[in-house]
Amino acid sequence: MRSFNHSTEILKLLKRRKYKSLGLVPTMGSLHNGHIKLIEACSMYCDENIVSIFVNPTQFNNKKDLENYPQSIKNDIDIINKISPNIIVYTPKASDLYDSPAKAEVFDLDGIDELIEGKYRKGHFQGVATIVKKLFERFSPDYAFFGEKDYQQILVVKKLIINYNLKIKIKSISTVREKNGLAMSSRNILLDKETRDDAKIIYESLCTAKKMIKSKKLEEINYFISNFYVNKKKFKLEYFYIAENHSLKVVTSLNSNLKLRAFISVKVKGIRLIDNIALF
């Protein structure tokens, strides 16, 4: 297993090796089965693979959230090694990617960064775009792999690629769920076992919304979801939106000609969890 703190070492290694396609899986570590699926897909698709592990400070709008973000670098490296010892792991310090202090750049993302999640995490997607662009420019991968749990992030990265003429293809991988339906997230380990089990209601509520869409009006679905969380002590609904799949424009009425997706954010004992599903 090769893990490197400096991108220059990786570039030297890549120069020596002959490969047809380079795949990148950007992560913030604390790897779970969702990441494993991304890394497996990457190594099946590309003959050279880089997994980056870096908790990117510029995408956190909340200092406490950054401080509490789970980290387990040794375990992460073991996980990657088990998938394939040939995968290159990039574990940089901030100084390998940013001047000090680390600052997000400002990108024109046609406003997609300001919708839904962007309303609640100001500047978050500019921070994501900043680090993703740096990684793309550093390694020039042919493909980069992202999970649909962060669906809006995928659209932001696609917009970044178009608007800044980057030559990278995005592969998106379906959300991986725990047995109870909870979307896999590095933040799940911050929940105690009982709460993590209770948190299955987030996915259940999305599935109910999906069922309702066949026979109910948008207002009835929105009402159902907000009411659903009212008496659940551990849970605080932050948002629920039904939006167009591609533009993320929140809809004001249901139209079966549009591809729609439901997006939700719930604070579970203070831990913020997001999820989304395709509706029709």
Ligand code: PAF
């Ligand atoms: O999805 C994540 O873990 C992060 O947002 C990413 C893409 C690695 C950028 O820091």
